[in-house]
Amino acid sequence: MNSHIYDVIVIGAGGMGSATAYHLAKSGANVLVLEQFQRGHTFGSSHGATRIIRFFYDKPFYTELMKTAYAEWRDLESVSGKSLLFITGSVGIGAKGNPYGRAARQSLDAAGVESEWWDATQLAERFPQFRSTDGMEILWQKDTGFLRAAECVSTHLQLAEQHGATVRAETSITNIDWQTDIPTVRTENSQFQGRKVIVTAGAWTGKLLAELNLPLTVTKQQVCYYQPTDSKRFQPDRFPVFTESTPDGEFIYGIPVFGSFNTGGGLKIARHGRGQIISPDTPDRTPDADYIAHIDAYVQKRLPELGTAKHTEVCLYTETPDEDFIIDTHPHCSDVLIAAGFSGHGFKFCALVGRIMSELARNGETDFDIHPFRIDREHKISSGIPRLQA
Numbered sequence: 433m434n435s436h437i438y439d440v441i442v443i444g445a446g447g448m449g450s451a452t453a454y455h456l457a458k459s460g461a462n463v464l465v466l467e468q469f470q471r472g473h474t475f476g477s478s479h480g481a482t483r484i485i486r487f488f489y490d491k492p493f494y495t496e497l498m499k500t501a502y503a504e505w506r507d508l509e510s511v512s513g514k515s516l517l518f519i520t521g522s523v524g525i526g527a528k529g530n531p532y533g534r535a536a537r538q539s540l541d542a543a544g545v546e547s548e549w550w551d552a553t554q555l556a557e558r559f560p561q562f563r564s565t566d567g568m569e570i571l572w573q574k575d576t577g578f579l580r581a582a583e584c585v586s587t588h589l590q591l592a593e594q595h596g597a598t599v600r601a602e603t604s605i606t607n608i609d610w611q612t613d614i615p616t617v618r619t620e621n622s623q624f625q626g627r628k629v630i631v632t633a634g635a636w637t638g639k640l641l642a643e644l645n646l647p648l649t650v651t652k653q654q655v656c657y658y659q660p661t662d663s664k665r666f667q668p669d670r671f672p673v674f675t676e677s678t679p680d681g682e683f684i685y686g687i688p689v690f691g692s693f694n695t696g697g698g699l700k701i702a703r704h705g706r707g708q709i710i711s712p713d714t715p716d717r718t719p720d721a722d723y724i725a726h727i728d729a730y731v732q733k734r735l736p737e738l739g740t741a742k743h744t745e746v747c748l749y750t751e752t753p754d755e756d757f758i759i760d761t762h763p764h765c766s767d768v769l770i771a772a773g774f775s776g777h778g779f780k781f782c783a784l785v786g787r788i789m790s791e792l793a794r795n796g797e798t799d800f801d802i803h804p805f806r807i808d809r810e811h812k813i814s815s816g817i818p819r820l821q822a
């Protein structure tokens with residue numbers, strides 16, 4: 433038995449685990465982070481250059497939480513001295529009266545966040561790169577932008593270490609024993625004890641907490657990168673983040689050109705939606721030709737200057753049935769906390785989730801409204817597990 437008892441063990445050093453470790457270590461906790469792969473690996477959900485950060489959501493509680501999330505990211509920039517968050521503004525394109533646009537506008541209004549409706553003429557005046565939007569309505573929101581995803585993860589981890597956290601890579605946890613006085617986590621040949629254990633294991637959460645039968649589905653996702661000839665027209669200072677709700681219920685999004693073309697950078701475009709269900713341990717990482725053709729066809733209509741996709745990247749979503757997160761204590765042990773099921777839209781919240789998990793671990797509560805994320809939420813996303821704690 434390893435005699436050292438940590439205040440908190442964090443399982444998983446992705447977006448959520450790295451932020452959680454930072455907030456805990458900053459507040460003086462003795463933290464151990466355990467990661468099954470190497471630091472900065474590309475097998476989970478937080479790798480790659482960029483992720484969208486936005487206020488607009490059809491569910492108002494996300495918009496409200498984003499106020500603190502933005503502040504946390506700015507705080508991380510100021511502490512680290514790095515530029516991590518770039519504001520571009522966003523255009524949300526949709527058919528007139530589309531339900532997502534209406535709901536997002538209502539959430540913004542309720543939170544006091546400014547936005548504007550544009551028509552196709554206004555869009556063409558401001559961003560002529562977009563084509564064929566006659567008859568559509570466009571929601572402009574000036575605070576949207578993107579985060580440097582991989583850089584955010586490494587920054588949180590580095591700062592956590594500066595505050596005394598220990599990060600052990602290539603350490604795969606096979607079991608969490610929460611029935612002992614102090615929870616014990618085990619690898620194949622070692623074990624560690626922590627007064628609290630936080631599971632931020634992304635796509636592997638369902639496997640690690642198999643006893644809970646959490647309703648998590650892991651899907652393969654692909655993003656396409658475009659490298660326009662006139663790349664200046666698509667840089668963050670001249671081109672916004674965009675989203676489009678299509679009449680067939682698709683949600684397409686794009687992020688301006690970022691990073692060098694020589695090292696695989698470009699303008700990122702993808703479809704947010706349920707992909708092929710896979711196992712995170714044996715994910716199929718081959719590019720899907722039909723998907724690329726689908727995104728290329730969209731680009732040809734909407735942004736023809738981009739040409740065709742130059743390369744793709746595979747990433748995993750861990751989805752709940754309602755696409756809302758799981759942030760809660762283990763139903764049978766209040767010393768084990770869970771942050772999972774970020775359903776393809778969690779990255780923008782990492783800095784805030786880290787703070788929330790730190791508060792939950794240290795104080796047993798948080799001032800943030802996390803009731804939409806309870807395991808036993810109203811619509812019974814769990815398989816009927818009785819809750820033993822409030």
Ligand SMILES: Cc1cc2nc3c(=O)[nH]c(=O)nc-3n(C[C@H](O)[C@H](O)[C@H](O)COP(=O)(O)OP(=O)(O)OC[C@H]3O[C@@H](n4cnc5c(N)ncnc54)[C@H](O)[C@@H]3O)c2cc1C
Pocket residue numbers: 443444445446447448449466467468469475476477478479482483484485603604605606632633634635636637640653654655702746747748749771772773774775776777778779780781
């Ligand atoms: C293609 C794509 C685009 C996205 N775009 C956006 C966006 O624009 N905006 C946005 O807000 N969000 C976006 N997201 C979602 C966001 O990236 C994720 O919600 C977020 O990264 C999830 O972070 P995580 O820490 O839960 O998972 P991960 O980053 O995968 O971290 C989990 C970590 O736990 C480790 N681990 C798992 N099991 C074990 C174990 N047993 N022992 C030790 N370590 C373990 C894993 O190796 C991994 O490092 C996107 C996701 C994808 C895939």
